Amino acid sequence: MSKRKKEGKGGPSLFSRARNELMSQIQHCGVLEATDEQRDAWFKETMDYLANRYSGITQDELNRLEEIGRRYCQPVISYGKTNATSDTD
Numbered sequence: 001m002s003k004r005k006k007e008g009k010g011g012p013s014l015f016s017r018a019r020n021e022l023m024s025q026i027q028h029c030g031v032l033e034a035t036d037e038q039r040d041a042w043f044k045e046t047m048d049y050l051a052n053r054y055s056g057i058t059q060d061e062l063n064r065l066e067e068i069g070r071r072y073c074q075p076v077i078s079y080g081k082t083n084a085t086s087d088t089d
Contacts, residue, residue: 015061018054022046022069032073039073 012020026032031042047066051057057065 014054014056015065018050018057018061018065019068021053022050022065023072026069026072039070043069 011017025046029042031039034042043066046069047062050065051062
């Protein structure tokens with residue numbers, strides 16, 4: 001069984017709502033095109049905001065949210081002609 005809280009009749013869990021808001025903010029604020037330094041500052045501010053907005057979230061959940069968000073912001077691995085190896089190698 002999963003350790004995550006189940007979504008019941010009351011709607012999505014607090015963690016799910018915070019995760020959804022984080023992903024929405026990432027999509028709309030331009031952090032995907034930011035430098036590493038700008039991204040670090042953005043995540044600090046955003047995680048502080050989420051901690052205040054969703055006061056029922058534990059520090060472990062906030063850490064997981066930040067990890068999820070940072071992984072989402074990583075560049076996609078390109079599998080193109082430049083990375084492909086030929087059969088003759």
